[in-house]
Every structure is written in C-alpha cells, then in structure tokens.
Amino acid sequence: MSSTRPSSEPLVTLDGSRGEGGGQILRTALTLSLLTGRPFRVSKIRANRDKPGLRPQHKAAVDAAAMLGRAEVLGCEVGSRDLVFRPGRVEPRDLTIDIGTAGATGMVLQTLHLPLAMRSETARRLTLIGGTFNPKAPPFPFLDRTWRAHLANLGLPVALAMPAAGFYPRGGGRLEAWIEPASPKPWVRTTRGDLTRVRGVAGSANLPDHVAERMRDRALARLADAGLNVDVDIETAAWPSIGQGAAISLAAEHAGTPPATFVGVGERGKPAERVADEAVDELLGFLGVPDAAVDHHSADQILLPLALAEGRSIYTVSAVTEHLRTNALTIRAFLDRPIEVEEPLAEDQPGRVVVG
Structure with missing residues (x-):
C-alpha cells in the first residue's frame, strides 16, 4: 500500500445476496480493501432486504472509506446494487460524517474502526450523526458495553459516547468515538465464568416517563420468573434527541468475559412490554448455552x-x-x-x- 494511486490488482468479486445478504458483506469488504489494498466488486447488494441496494448509511460508509483510502468508486448511489471500490493509500484523519437519515451510525463506525486503528500513529476522533438505535444494526448500548470490551481484550482500545440518541425516522443521533492506534491480538476463550449480575438501562426520548418504567418493570418481572440468582439492576434514562424513541438494554456480566448485551428497540405501535420481551428473550437464550464465551x-x-x-x-x-x-x-x-x-x-x- 505504498502507492497513492488506486490499486490495479484483480478485483475480489463478491455476491451480495449470498448467506446473510445484508450490509455486513459491504462493511467487511470495505475494511479489508482499505487494509490490504485489494479492490473489490460486490453485486446484488442487500438483495435479501425489503429495500435492496445501498441505503444512506451504506453510502456514507463507502464515501468515508473512499475519502480515507483515496479510492476510486463506481456505483455509490442510494439504491445501487453493484459497486466497485479501488483503494489507494489510507490516510488516517479525524472524520465527521452525517448520514442525513436515521441510518445506522454503528455500521459506519465498524467499517472505519480497523483502518483508523491499524494505520494511524495518533488517536483519531470519529463523529457520526444518524441513528444510534437500529433494529438490524449494532445499537449504541451494545457497542459501548460489549463490542468495546471485546476490542479491549484484543488490544484495540476505543472510547465511545452518545451525546444524543437517534431513532427512526428522524435520526439526528450523535455517536463519538476515540480510536487509539493499535493492532489486534489473538484471543482464546472456550468457556465463560459464572454469571455475576445483570445491568440494564430502559430509556426513552421525548416520551412519557411510563414508557421506560414499563420496559424496566416487564424485564425485572421476566428475569425474576426465570429464577436468576444474581443481582439485577435496571435504570431508567431520558435521552436527548430531536425525535421520539425508546429502547432497553440488558447486559449479562460473567466473570472473566466481556458482558453480553441485548437490546430491544421500540417503534410506533409496539408496546413497551414487547420491547422488553425482545431483550429478555435474547438474554435468556444466551444464558441457556452455558459454555458460550x-x-x-x-x-x-x-x-x-x-x-x-x-x-x-x-x-x-x-x-x-x-x-x-x-x-x-x-x-x-x-x-x-x-x-x-x-x-x-x-x-x-x-x-x-x-x-x-
């Protein structure tokens, strides 16, 4: 990756409809293209989704990756199902990216994190504006409690903050990341320690207090019924936001392993109790596999x-x-x-x- 000119290597070709068939293929391809210098073409982008092709958050990730890696890009428009990305040399910098919609800031963060960490000589600040609570992308509480803890285990320190929450349809959330220069280390863990406690936050933005309280109460009742013999504490929060929304996060803390965080995200017409049930069901499912690290x-x-x-x-x-x-x-x-x-x-x- 010594040249600043886009790579002339043969294209890595990817079928965007294969397997999971969502935005993850593009996210991983962008990261690896920047780090290896290998260009790629992905076709049938997000073919398995209700709205196929690039969405605003995917376009934002491609645009940011192209700027970071001085890349040539073909097909980077909202709705495009075919994209070619030819990277040049990665030039790390602080970035502020406004997705312009409630598109997932977490998806953009995960696209840019490793190139910034592995190619920077100083810490970099990444500011992302859009959605911070998305049902099909990593929401902020998961990123902050679980993703960040895993990265720390791998030798990749990151600090995160959410000055404002962003929900569909208005977005406007703000995710700030401070990314230290580092390279990942290998990790071996084939079991987990005892469950020590469950910590949660039931939060809402511009909604009556009872919404967060109902999510909290439902989760506490469900976890008590499940017979957990550990401390369970769920706080309520009122998040600043330009829109309305609600979510609950539940983090299972085990000795010696990063916490596992599960999030239920509200939407118009969904009862608060159902939002809580989604997080509780995932948490109990995880606890039902005791040897999963x-x-x-x-x-x-x-x-x-x-x-x-x-x-x-x-x-x-x-x-x-x-x-x-x-x-x-x-x-x-x-x-x-x-x-x-x-x-x-x-x-x-x-x-x-x-x-x-």
Missing part, C-alpha cells in the same frame, strides 16, 4: 479483527448465525487465512470458531 451478535464482529491478528484464535459462540458464516466467507475472499466455523452439537451447546 461469546454472544451471537459479537461472534461475527470479532471475527474480522481476529482474522487480522497474528496467531491462532479460538472462541465458543452461543449460536452460529448466517452473519457469522457470511463474514467468514467474505474474509476468506480477501485473506489467505484458515477460518473454521463449527456448528453446535446440541441446542444447549455452543458452536466454535477457529482462526489460523
């Missing part, structure tokens, strides 16, 4: 930094998802790196991922 949301997200780390990594997961399988396929298209994804042998047993 990593929750199913984190499983595919830590795979990319571990594939870039020198050395062998092994971790157990509460479920093997299409996101995990698809991310492994996308990474293999760019890197000559063995990745094995082993399916669980029974419902209450974990799957296993071996890298290297």
Whole structure:
C-alpha cells in the first residue's frame, strides 16, 4: 500500500445476496480493501432486504472509506446494487460524517474502526450523526458495553459516547468515538465464568416517563420468573434527541468475559412490554448455552479483527448465525487465512470458531 494511486490488482468479486445478504458483506469488504489494498466488486447488494441496494448509511460508509483510502468508486448511489471500490493509500484523519437519515451510525463506525486503528500513529476522533438505535444494526448500548470490551481484550482500545440518541425516522443521533492506534491480538476463550449480575438501562426520548418504567418493570418481572440468582439492576434514562424513541438494554456480566448485551428497540405501535420481551428473550437464550464465551451478535464482529491478528484464535459462540458464516466467507475472499466455523452439537451447546 505504498502507492497513492488506486490499486490495479484483480478485483475480489463478491455476491451480495449470498448467506446473510445484508450490509455486513459491504462493511467487511470495505475494511479489508482499505487494509490490504485489494479492490473489490460486490453485486446484488442487500438483495435479501425489503429495500435492496445501498441505503444512506451504506453510502456514507463507502464515501468515508473512499475519502480515507483515496479510492476510486463506481456505483455509490442510494439504491445501487453493484459497486466497485479501488483503494489507494489510507490516510488516517479525524472524520465527521452525517448520514442525513436515521441510518445506522454503528455500521459506519465498524467499517472505519480497523483502518483508523491499524494505520494511524495518533488517536483519531470519529463523529457520526444518524441513528444510534437500529433494529438490524449494532445499537449504541451494545457497542459501548460489549463490542468495546471485546476490542479491549484484543488490544484495540476505543472510547465511545452518545451525546444524543437517534431513532427512526428522524435520526439526528450523535455517536463519538476515540480510536487509539493499535493492532489486534489473538484471543482464546472456550468457556465463560459464572454469571455475576445483570445491568440494564430502559430509556426513552421525548416520551412519557411510563414508557421506560414499563420496559424496566416487564424485564425485572421476566428475569425474576426465570429464577436468576444474581443481582439485577435496571435504570431508567431520558435521552436527548430531536425525535421520539425508546429502547432497553440488558447486559449479562460473567466473570472473566466481556458482558453480553441485548437490546430491544421500540417503534410506533409496539408496546413497551414487547420491547422488553425482545431483550429478555435474547438474554435468556444466551444464558441457556452455558459454555458460550461469546454472544451471537459479537461472534461475527470479532471475527474480522481476529482474522487480522497474528496467531491462532479460538472462541465458543452461543449460536452460529448466517452473519457469522457470511463474514467468514467474505474474509476468506480477501485473506489467505484458515477460518473454521463449527456448528453446535446440541441446542444447549455452543458452536466454535477457529482462526489460523
């Protein structure tokens, strides 16, 4: 990656409808293209979604990656189903990106994080404006409690803040990240310690107080019925926002492993109790696989930094998802790196991922 001119290497070709068929393929491809200098073409972008093609958050991620890597890009318009990306040299800088909609700031953060961390000599600040609570992308509480803790274990320190929450349809949320220069380390964890406590936040923006209180009360009642013999504490919060919205996050804290955070996101017409149920159901599902070191949301997200780390990594997961399988396929298209994804042998047993 010594040249500032776009790469003339053969294109890595990706089928955007394969496997999970969402924005993750594009996110991983952009990250790896910037780090390896390999250009790519992805067709049938998000073919498995209700609104196929690039959405505003994907366009924002491509535009930011192109600016960071002085790339030539074809097909970067909202709705485009075919994209070609030819990177030049990565030139890290502080960035402020306004998605312009309620599109997922978490998706843009995860696209740019590793290129900023691995190619910078000083800490970089990334400011993202858009949605911070999205049902199909990592919401802020998950990023702050779980993703960030996993990154710390891998030697990739990141600090996050959410000065304002952003919900569909108005967006306007603000996610700020401070990314330290670092390279990932391998990680081995095939079990987890005892459950020590559950911490939660039930929050709302520009809604009556009872919305957050009902989410909290429903979650507390469900967890009590499940017979958890640990401290459970769920706070309520009123988030600043230009729009209205509600969400609840529940973090299961186990000795020796990062917390596993599950988030229910409200939407118009969805009762507060149902929002809480979504987070509780995911939490109880995770607790039902006692030997899983990593929750199913984190499983595919830590795979990319571990594939870039020198050395062998092994971790157990509460479920093997299409996101995990698809991310492994996308990474293999760019890197000559063995990745094995082993399916669980029974419902209450974990799957296993071996890298290297």
